[in-house]
Amino acid sequence: MTGDVACAEGALAAGCRFFGGYPITPATEIAEHMSGRLPDVGGTFIQMEDEIAAMASVLGAAWSGCKSMTATSGPGFSLMMENIGLGVCTETPCVVVNVQRGGPSTGLPTMGAQADMMQARWGSHGDYEIIALAPCSAQEIFYQTITAFNLSERYRTPVFIMTDEMIGHMSEKVVIPPADQITTEWRPKPKGRKDRFLLFKPDENGVAPMPAAGEGYNVHVTGLTHDEKGYPVMSVEAQEEMMARIKRKILGNRDDIIMTEGHGLDDADIVLVSYGISARTSMAAMQQARAQGLKVGLLRLITVWPFAEDHIQRLAERVKGFVTVEVNLGQIHLEVLRAAAGRAPCHLVGHSGGTIISPDQVLAKIKEVF
Amino acid sequence: MSATAQASVMAAPEHPLEDLIRSDRIPHIWCPGCGIGTAFAACLTAMKASGIDLQKTCMVSGIGCSGRAAGYVKLDSFHTTHGRAIPFATGLKLGNPELNVVVFSGDGDLFAIGGNHFIHAARRNMDLTVICLNNLNYGMTGGQVAATTPHLARTTTTPVGNPESPFNLPLLAWASGATYVARWTVLHTRELTDCIKKAITKSGFSFIEVLGPCPVNYGRRNREKPLETLRLYRDQTIIRNNADPSDLEVDFTKKVVLGEFVDKERATCIENYDRTCRPAL
């Protein structure tokens, strides 16, 4: 199946029961697949009038007690940013898939890129932390979609799957394990007296329990800066406290959230840093380089946000350099540069999108920097 | 504070809507002379009177003065982004069809930035009750022109008069497929309350426009004293149920028609979805 279909199947396996979407190449297949499958499992699919509405409906459904998601590509991702901000502010669990294509604006609808990575990080206004995953195969999309839902529920936050046209449209074998072998998590539920319940009072892991509408908690949910009760409070202190909580629950759980995969890092002189489809290019390039006797390793970022800066820092102490491979003009590359902090030179193999990077290009860069 | 004083507070008669209001958030932000409070009270009264399960009832608002209503109701309430109350409510209702979802918001929020969502929700016949407090301008941001501002009316962004023409909201709702449409002013609280009650208990997309004064921003710039606005509501309106929707322009130089204009049955979005997409269930 294609990466897009694997994503939809992963969502269903994770327990997603609401999809609010708007068609856009190359993410449409996810919506199409969900539209056929959701009614059978008691869920609901709706194609909204635009991506803004789609994202709003996803948040609404999340507060109704559903696991909900949407899928889009760059232009739609831009439109969703408004309500993604609302989702972050109201700490609403949901999953947003961005099957990236060439941008800016309408860009290259049928051709892939990885150039929305920074938009994922900073796309909505204000300071915040976000979780973004970048799977590199159809099988991994399946599993990472489940993981995305689990992280989203665990930390009450929107989670992004930053895939791309190449993987979205690539068909590969996907093994779907039986339901009892799939772990699905649910948002922590409040306990205790309903009239004393505080919607944003975190428990021990920094995340506040979350009821659903209609359960009698009479919650108030607002995109205004709010206190633990959820009431708007227009004050410096309230802002500080709210922001600290939103950042803490993510950054305080970095070890749980950040997933990477290392190949040949133990003896590597040069480390390729890559994610998504480019990680496959990098893997092929690494094998070719190794065959030529070049000690090259690969750090594949499965979680892109929060950024695995500790890993980079540790590697920077002992490697001769980093080569970041991504289909953009240097987004994660700048993060690597920041984390390496001058301890190791950082290079980029990237271009502005439309096609995948070939292993030859990476190999050439490896030879150039060796 | 003395015990006596406390006792006197305790003894004070309870507000009839006490149980539905987050009294810990009072005072509210609405200005003196504003019509929102009246409309909000009518809405809460209607909710109570309708006998629906209030625990299963939510209010969703967008941004603006009216959008603050969700913050004052002691129900599950959602104060969303500007213009997006209806799609948020759509997700809420689809995610859990047992919920009664009332959208309470202003004309700027629902019909300018959120206009597209309004017509699509009406087209789908989403089972929502949408109450629009129409005060003819953007009140919260200081009185800018809105999609409902009358032709030639003055606002901060139309200092010499509005060159554009306003929406006829009931006509728009009717044309988009709403199954219940009514219009009242805040002066007509009894009729308004009855209609909201009817709208809440009726399935399908219900829309109620409530004309309410904004003396601070709109009234002041258009030489309309608060009381004069209410007088207009009394003198320049005419109640005509089932009126032709195209006759429903808001133009106080002529008579403004009030009443219940549409009350029809049509399968809701969820009924149609279940029937079409999961006939076996």
Add this chain to the structure above:
Amino acid sequence: MYKQITITGFGGQGVILAGRIMGEAAAILDHLESTLVQSYGPESRGGACSAQVTIADGPIYFPYIQSPDILVCLSQSGYDKHVATLKKDGVLIVEQDLVKPEGGRDYFAVPCTRFAEELGNKMMANIIMVGFFTAITGAISLEAARATVKKSVPKATIEKNVKAFERGWEYAQATLKGRREKAAGRIGVVA
């Protein structure tokens, strides 16, 4: 085993579906690994498009194909664009009536569009090509290919499509038999 296959044609010929059937047959029923990537223009009918299928018995990292082992061309423009990329000892398969190969390179040809029309629906040319491809290249097994065809087409058309698949497969068998016979010097009945 590591086989890279490029299928080219114009939109509407079912190039992508053909590629998907090949990949799926290999991955699901032949228990191999496979990837399929595709490129197409904005039009779903008439524009040039191609599918790139990699079939391997180990992991496939880079799913894109620069020089295929097998090139299947359903259109002249697809042929013109891709023929230079085909490996020297690669296998070239073309739509007999739509592609005129030049340059003396050996190739296999099947008039799959004509066959499809004879079977009642031009849309099945791609399935005939899958059948032909299966027999000529052996990249996927007959059983896997046939079962995948059944799974990949609308229920009402399964029977027709299996027939189309077998048409292509038989034609390939005949082609291969003809080549064997010719190699053995048996050209005709009398000669």
Add this chain to the structure above:
Amino acid sequence: MPTEFKIVLFLCSWGPHAAFQRLQDQRADIPPEIKMVRIPCSGRISKALLFKPFEMGADGVILVGCAPGACRYGTGTETAAENTEDTRQILDLIGLDGERVQLGNFQPDAADDLLAFLKAFAARIRELGKSPVRAQAGRDRFAGEPETVEAIVARHDVFACQDCGKCTSACSLALAGKPFSPRYVAAEIIAGHADRPDVRTSVNACLTCGVCYERCPSAVNFPEFIKDMRAYYHDRAVSAVPAHGGFFQSMMRAMTSESLVPRRWTHLPESIRTNPQSRVLFFGGCASYFDIFFHKFLGVQTERIVEDSLRLLNFFDVEPALMSDERCCGHDLLWSGDRENFLRLARINADAIAATGAEEIITACPECCHTLCTEYARYGIELPVKVTHMHAFLEREIGKGAVAFKAPQGRMAFQDACRQSRFDGQADLPRKLLKHLCADAPEALDDDGAPTPCCGNSAWIGCDAFSKHFQVQRLQRVRQSGSTTLITACPKCQIHLRCAMEDVLRGGDLKLETMDLVSAIARSIYWA
């Protein structure tokens, strides 16, 4: 002295009879099993007459004529030698020893030599033993077969005839000017005149080509009606004598003896590959008998069809099984009214075919195909195999592709086989093959797609000047259209049309190359 052996001696009443009389006068010990039939000339004993005694239970036949050069009629001795030789060859094929027929030539004064000859022959026959052919006794009727004319008429609903005359206006015989009308025959039989000689003659004259049935608005199946009527006459022993002296019917009746073991495939070229275990059985038919019988005619080579079929099967990787004792399918017996012997043959065939274990029978003969497939089933004889005409096999294999055809030389016309085109509704099948054949030169095919009329005869009965007349017309038309080759689909069409070309007066006007479609394909197909 009674004896178990029976030998028929055909004795020329000129020279040899004088010698024989002397032996009788001398009371010479002529072997008692020899029964003498005095004849005017050995040249008058046709192959049919030479064979007939065997059908009737004889163990040997002697033809004795004058010595070469001494014939009173000039060519008698020569003709007798030819007929004897042909008959011997056919006897060999059919599984009766050729030696059971012997020609002798004696002068009147060679009585002793004649006696020695007769004794040697009788001894030889004793050595060979009794003929495996058993003379038939009693009748073996098809159960439930209608016996009365009324029943036959009812069975085919001949009453439905509207007397419209469309049949007659299309009938080849009527068009050739013969006073023959299907509708008239039907009307007369309905009227109870079945036993009138002219009606009987008409029933026997019918070509059973099926054009009338094709035209009939009431769908009266006239050929089937004729078939039953012929059986009716046969039951009453008033059948007409078939063409060629009834040789073929005789041979077929001989084949109904189970103890007879034909040796059908002894002359197969070595290059042809067969496999006794094959799931495909090839059914050859009577072509090789025809070739011997008609060998004097313009190079009739119908066995070539069989050989080319086998070569084509080999070409497509099929190595078929052959039944070494293959018998006639029985078509001609059935269509000349001898239903009981048809059934005997059919039963023996069905058992023999079942015993091969094959799943499919392929035959290149349209009559064999129709008979095995349709007629056997009609008379309750189930064949446990699928019957495929060679054309269908070829269309299937050629359809798979990868073969091409050398462009034909000249222009070709096609002669349909009635059993294929009209009876089995397969007129398009040979035409598909012709299209393949002329793929590179479509202008070489002269065919409007409609089945052509009958070749002029069927089941070896009813050949006359009228059938000759329309054969000539047909050949002339083909020639006029510019064709140089006539492609046939049935060995009999080839024989009949070649016969018409033999016309000494028209000679060159009618000459066309004739070739079976199978052979035409075999000649030009190649792996592309």
